[in-house]
Amino acid sequence: MARDIQITFDCADPAALADFWADALGYELQKPPGNFVSWDDALDAMGVPLERRNDASAVVDPDGAGPRLFFQKVPEGKQAKNRVHLDVRAAPGLDGAERMAALEAEAERLVARGATRLERHDPAPPFGAGHIVMADPEGNEFCLD
Structure with a gap:
């Protein structure tokens, strides 16, 4: 059975990199969970402090065909050439x-x-x-x- 996949990027600025890749691929920012109108509303309800709100972001194919791209903040910078791209x-x-x-x-x-x-x-x-x-x-x- 084929599995659904997500591609994860370690990065310094998840929101900015998600915005770049959404534009590059014709993707869109993943909608907030449940009935929340915005991510700020969802993160407020989850108790996420302001300084942690750019720890992660995700973009999705609006047609549902392509994989989800997930961007997570990490402390270290990029070290070498990608082995997968x-x-x-x-x-x-x-x-x-x-x-x-x-x-x-x-x-x-x-x-x-x-x-x-x-x-x-x-x-x-x-x-x-x-x-x-x-x-x-x-x-x-x-x-x-």
């Missing part, structure tokens, strides 16, 4: 110059949101369709594919 499928069905133009446009959009462009890999047939390596605002690598 996300590939953001920004140019599905496109090839060659058209594909790379679509990837470049998305790279520019995400740089404006705080991402860093790391390197471009041009198409290299038969296996490499071309991609751009990026880093999110906290340095986690991902690819525009």
Whole structure:
């Protein structure tokens, strides 16, 4: 039986990183539990002090198809290159110059949101369709594919 998964990011600023990834993926902030209108209302009811309200955040696919992304505050910074990373499928069905133009446009959009462009890999047939390596605002690598 296949299992539902969540992808967890250790980070310094869960709210900001959740906002970045929601925009990058077309996700939305997870709605508060129960009948609460806002997260502040829910956290007030749970007794969470103001200084702990950015300890975690989550974003979800509004269509329910993709995995939940969970962001948790940790004291240490990023230490090395990710061994696992996300590939953001920004140019599905496109090839060659058209594909790379679509990837470049998305790279520019995400740089404006705080991402860093790391390197471009041009198409290299038969296996490499071309991609751009990026880093999110906290340095986690991902690819525009």
